[in-house]
Amino acid sequence: MTNKSVGAQKIKIPYGKQSISADDISAVVNVLESNFLTQGPVTPEFEDQVAKYCQSDYAIATCNATAALHIACRSLDIKEKDIVWTSPNSFVASANCAIYCGATIDFVDIDPNDYNISIRALKNKLEFAKSRKQLPKAIIVVHFAGFSCDMESIYQLSQIYGFHIIEDASHAIGAEYQDSKVGSCQYSDMTIFSFHPVKIITSAEGGMVLTNQRSLYQKLLLLRNSGITKDPALMTKEPDGNWYYQQIELGYNYRLTDLHAALGLSQLKQLDHFIDLRRNIAEYYFKKLSHTEIQLPDIKVQAKSSWHLFVIRLNNLDIRNHVYNDLQLQGVGVQVHYIPIYQQPYYQQFNFNHTDYPNCEKYYQTCLSLPIYPELKQAQQDFVIDIITQSLAS
Numbered sequence: 001m002t003n004k005s006v007g008a009q010k011i012k013i014p015y016g017k018q019s020i021s022a023d024d025i026s027a028v029v030n031v032l033e034s035n036f037l038t039q040g041p042v043t044p045e046f047e048d049q050v051a052k053y054c055q056s057d058y059a060i061a062t063c064n065a066t067a068a069l070h071i072a073c074r075s076l077d078i079k080e081k082d083i084v085w086t087s088p089n090s091f092v093a094s095a096n097c098a099i100y101c102g103a104t105i106d107f108v109d110i111d112p113n114d115y116n117i118s119i120r121a122l123k124n125k126l127e128f129a130k131s132r133k134q135l136p137k138a139i140i141v142v143h144f145a146g147f148s149c150d151m152e153s154i155y156q157l158s159q160i161y162g163f164h165i166i167e168d169a170s171h172a173i174g175a176e177y178q179d180s181k182v183g184s185c186q187y188s189d190m191t192i193f194s195f196h197p198v199k200i201i202t203s204a205e206g207g208m209v210l211t212n213q214r215s216l217y218q219k220l221l222l223l224r225n226s227g228i229t230k231d232p233a234l235m236t237k238e239p240d241g242n243w244y245y246q247q248i249e250l251g252y253n254y255r256l257t258d259l260h261a262a263l264g265l266s267q268l269k270q271l272d273h274f275i276d277l278r279r280n281i282a283e284y285y286f287k288k289l290s291h292t293e294i295q296l297p298d299i300k301v302q303a304k305s306s307w308h309l310f311v312i313r314l315n316n317l318d319i320r321n322h323v324y325n326d327l328q329l330q331g332v333g334v335q336v337h338y339i340p341i342y343q344q345p346y347y348q349q350f351n352f353n354h355t356d357y358p359n360c361e362k363y364y365q366t367c368l369s370l371p372i373y374p375e376l377k378q379a380q381q382d383f384v385i386d387i388i389t390q391s392l393a394s
């Protein structure tokens, strides 16, 4: 296939984009004019407000979601000889975090309807792994495109097979599952959010870990801050003085700055509004494309999604590539989410067998993410829809 993509500068309509208001800008400027650029009062306020929104007990802001996933794994003491499973239909960070800890990563095939981890495939893989005494220590589930995984079923399996659950909710802040916000951690140990600009709300770079477990919270605090504590209760001896601190873990500098937190905190006020706008966009695509050969997300089933992505499925690889090229040529920055992680060159050393993931393979050949972001106008959607319709007819 020839690469007919145009350069980023020629993209008129990207697949995702941030919305920055005058309030967002003044929130950041206020921090610049204050005494603290980092480790001031704004990051704890951002954490408190996200925890309150999601009704979790604790929240720890990090410099990005990749760092959040890393310390989430570390806080569960994931290390060499441990096994971690995740979805292959995700950004590479969902799997890399386990490898950072020296663990073995493995993948569970996806559901052909919602593209999240398949509960049936998970059950079968767990039963097989149990017979071989190779059960995972943790499973990182990904709420793909903003639609929550079936957390209750995953939780029930965790009770039978004894694994921890991390929710990679990088796409899903503001989404709901049953009657709770994603992030309530009702059925998991921890939930991770990303605040990268293409996500639902942004702090430029930024991430967060939510949990209801105090012991995990304390570990996460240490891991975010070079393993250093000033709490005498955690020290190995009496403090030498009021200046004293101890490093009791191998941690990192994964802190979020107050500049970034100010942007995130300001954006949080718009979260529900952003999701309403995204839902309207999804409904309009659905209305305009539902009588075509294109397979669409079920907007009734996915009503509580945060609509990070709007993924359509074309009939086959050639048609998908044809539609992709036509859209790109006209400046529409559609994308493929995702290349299965096990197909990445770095992952070749682990010898994954592509035939173990038939749904993911088929999905990868036929998926396409259409533009969806709060400022996308209906006329722009019409422009995108027209190109797709013409492309399918040609």
Ligand SMILES: *Cc1c(COP(=O)(O)O)cnc(C)c1O
Pocket: 064, 065, 066, 067, 090, 091, 093, 094, 142, 168, 170, 171, 194, 195, 196, 206, 207
């Ligand atoms: C964006 C994303 C990440 C990583 O987020 P960063 O904040 O960019 O580190 C991890 N997992 C998924 C599913 C993502 O979409």
